[in-house]
Amino acid sequence: MMLRKACVVSTMFLFACGESEVLDGAELETVNQEIVDNLLAAGYPDSEIEVGDDGVVIVGGDAVVTLAASREMIGLDGHDDHHGDTQFRQYRTTNLVAPDVAVICVDGSAYTGTLGAALDKAIANYTSLNLSFDMVRTNGSDAGCDAEIVMTAKGGAGGSSGFPEGGLPYHTVNVGKSTANYGLAVATHVITHELGHCIGFRHTDYYNRAISCGTGGNEGDAGVGAIHIPGTPTDAVLNGSVMNSCFNQGSTGQWTPGDLTALNTLY
DSSP states (O other), rough: OOOOOOOOOEEEEEEEOOSSSOHHHHHHHHHHHHHHHHHHHHTTTGGEEEEOSSEEEEEETTEEHHHEEEEEEHTTTOTOOOOSSBOOOOOOOOOOOOTTOOOOEOOTOOOOOHHHHHHHHHHHHTTOOOOOOOEEEESSSSTTTTTEEEEOOOSSSSSEEOOOTTOOOOOOEEOOOGGGGGOOOHHHHHHHHHHHHHHHOOOEEEEEETTSSOOOOOOOTTSSSOOOOOTSSSSSTTSSOOSSSSTTOOOOOOHHHHHHHHHHHOO
């Protein structure tokens, strides 16, 4: 696949994230080409892989994929000095948070008003379930964190995040400031959804984004790209999951029975 530059935008979404490491143009293109090649090898179709104007690789419309995460997806050791050696591992659609991560701190210092209240409710969606980890809101870094997610607020409505790497949740969630205009419930839904990607969830309607977005196709499977979580529905429906690809004005920000089964099965 040749690298495509694209600004990923839909009616209610503006997705944008930045790489933590600053690379020059040639280096960035080389890194992104490897990420794209790894995603193709993992079973994602060409049509679901985008390279944003800011040089970030995105799959499925809102999930940022770093070089390390893409290597883990195809079983590479995930280190910059790897030589192509693979490790035996149970292959999953995304990586998961390791059992020894007990406290995930969520830096919400950038959020006030509706977004601030929505972040509190989104965190409560997780902490109320007695999972293997707790999420704790902080204002900046905290010494008691096993992992940290930093919340940012840039752009229009919608959000973006990424998949876990090396047993840690993805480190950044961006929710556009305009998301607050849709109300507390929708903002809670968007934040909860993006935090779900950070701990390893794919879109519930990955096989047909038109179910929640109105348009779109299959994000990719190829036998390894999407592992069904036991006890959850195999068919997605509109508003049937917080993890559907797209939100709408009626999104509630509340877990559905299938969501709860998925969370309790994995964590």
